[in-house]
Structure formats: C-alpha cells, structure tokens
Amino acid sequence: MLSYQHTFHAGCMADVHKHTLLIRALRAEKTNRKPLNFIDTHAGRGVYDLSSEQAQKTGEAAHGILSLLEQESETLAPLKAMLGKTKENQYPGSAKIMQLLSGKEDTFHFFELHSTEFKELKNRFNLDDRIKLHHDDGFDMAYDNLYKKRKNFVFIDPSYEIKVDYEDVVLMINELLDIAPDAIIMLWVPHLPKGYHKPLMEKLKADERATLSTFRFTPMNDRAMYASSVAVWNAPEGADLEFNL
Numbered sequence: 045m046l047s048y049q050h051t052f053h054a055g056c057m058a059d060v061h062k063h064t065l066l067i068r069a070l071r072a073e074k075t076n077r078k079p080l081n082f083i084d085t086h087a088g089r090g091v092y093d094l095s096s097e098q099a100q101k102t103g104e105a106a107h108g109i110l111s112l113l114e115q116e117s118e119t120l121a122p123l124k125a126m127l128g129k130t131k132e133n134q135y136p137g138s139a140k141i142m143q144l145l146s147g148k149e150d151t152f153h154f155f156e157l158h159s160t161e162f163k164e165l166k167n168r169f170n171l172d173d174r175i176k177l178h179h180d181d182g183f184d185m186a187y188d189n190l191y192k193k194r195k196n197f198v199f200i201d202p203s204y205e206i207k208v209d210y211e212d213v214v215l216m217i218n219e220l221l222d223i224a225p226d227a228i229i230m231l232w233v234p235h236l237p238k239g240y241h242k243p244l245m246e247k248l249k250a251d252e253r254a255t256l257s258t259f260r261f262t263p264m265n266d267r268a269m270y271a272s273s274v275a276v277w278n279a280p281e282g283a284d285l286e287f288n289l
C-alpha cells in the first residue's frame with residue numbers, strides 16, 4: 045500500500061525546480077501547437093494546502109517556495125504567477141499547472157493510485173469535462189492514452205516510494221517514444237544521500253535524446269534531498285531548461 049502523500053512535500057525546492065520547468069515547457073509549446081494531450085502519470089491531488097498540518101510538519105514549503113516569495117527573480121516569476129491564480133496558501137501542482145496553461149481543445153489524463161489523493165483530485169477536477177481522471181497505475185496505463193492526432197505531453201513525477209520505480213521510468217519512456225516518437229516527455233528524479241538515483245542518472249546522461257536539468261540546493265538535514273533533476277525528451281523549441289536561483 046502506498047503511504048506517500050505530496051502535501052507533506054509540496055512547494056519544496058524540488059517542486060520549485062520541476063514546476064518552473066513544466067511551466068516553461070508548456071508556455072514554449074503553446075506558441076506553435078496543435079491541441080495537446082496531457083498525461084500526468086503521477087498526478088497527486090493537483091493543489092496543496094501549504095497551511096495544512098502536514099505541510100507545517102515537514103517545513104519543506106517553508107524551506108522552498110515560501111522562503112523565495114520575497115526574492116526578485118526572473119526565474120521565479122512563472123511559478124509566482126501560477127500561485128497568483130490559486131487561493132491563498134494553495135500551491136499548484138502539475139495537474140493544476142497543466143489546467144491553468146491549457147487551451148479549450150486540449151485533453152487530459154490524470155493518473156493517481158493513492159485513494160485519498162485520488163479523492164481530492166476528483167473533487168478538484170471532475171467539473172472540467174476535458175479531463176479524464178484515472179484511479180489507476182500511471183506506469184501501466186499511459187500507453188493506452190497516447191493520441192495520434194494530438195501532440196502528447198507526458199509528465200512523469202513518481203514518489204519513488206517503490207525502488208523499482210527508478211527502473212520502471214526508463215522502460216516506460218522507451219516504450220512511450222516507440223509509440224509516439226514526437227511526444228514531449230518530462231521526468232523528475234530526486235537526489236538523496238542514499239544514492240538510489242545514481243544508476244538512473246547514468247542512464248539519463250547516456251541517453252542522447254534527453255536534455256537534463258539539475259538543480260542543487262542546501263538540504264534541510266543530512267538525510268534530505270540535496271538536488272533535483274528533470275530530463276526532457278522532445279523539448280519544445282525555445283523552452284529554457286537552465287535553472288539557477
């Protein structure tokens with residue numbers, strides 16, 4: 045059974061990195077696009093309450109986005125603009141960002157396996173009839189929801205709670221690109237002292253099709269995440285994937 049819930053981690057430094065790159069990629073693609081088919085393989089609940097007990101308990105948002113709000117920075121402006129579109133203390137996750145930056149013709153498939161997270165996701169998105177919500181495994185099901193007549197945009201953001209996720213993401217991406225070679229794919233990878241990410245990072249560095257962005261930051265403690273990577277396949281033209289604060 046899955047226990048990870050993103051509310052404990054929403055708005056952390058890694059979220060600032062991955063969500064900023066997601067916004068940049070979506071904005072760049074918007075300028076030249078046909079209708080998009082968004083697939084969020086690990087959607088979470090879409091919007092997170094930074095004033096919740098869970099968020100306060102870890103302090104990750106305080107170490108991340110909340111510590112950066114006063115900083116004047118071009119890098120942070122896109123994420124701050126998204127925060128401006130949600131209610132006070134509500135942090136927009138990948139599903140919300142996709143919805144906020146979408147067009148009328150776009151379609152969406154959001155996958156979430158955790159029952160509580162799925163219930164929250166449903167509460168937030170079930171009124172938008174462009175969005176199909178799947179209480180299902182994003183690793184298994186994404187292939188069936190690729191469309192031929194649309195540009196597919198797949199965001200893969202696992203919790204890596206199950207260690208085989210580090211291997212499954214590579215198999216999944218190769219299969220997605222076999223079916224839809226022009227699909228835009230973004231994969232997030234956490235760097236933790238335990239080093240589980242290292243073999244995956246070696247594979248990503250060796251993949252000539254992928255562009256890698258790595259952001260290093262001061263960890264919260266000596267067991268905590270110290271960097272975040274995002275790998276992008278078929279990056280939209282003009283999308284800036286450099287990230288520094």
Ligand SMILES: C[S@@+](CC[C@H](N)C(=O)[O-])C[C@H]1O[C@@H](n2cnc3c(N)ncnc32)[C@H](O)[C@@H]1O
Pocket residue numbers: 046048049050085086087088089090136137138139155156157158161180181182183201202203
């Ligand atoms: C890092 S969080 C996602 C955060 C989200 N993408 C965002 O930006 O707001 C990972 C989520 O994946 C869910 N999950 C874990 N394994 C899954 C699977 N095989 N298929 C679908 N969802 C899964 C977890 O319950 C968790 O909510």
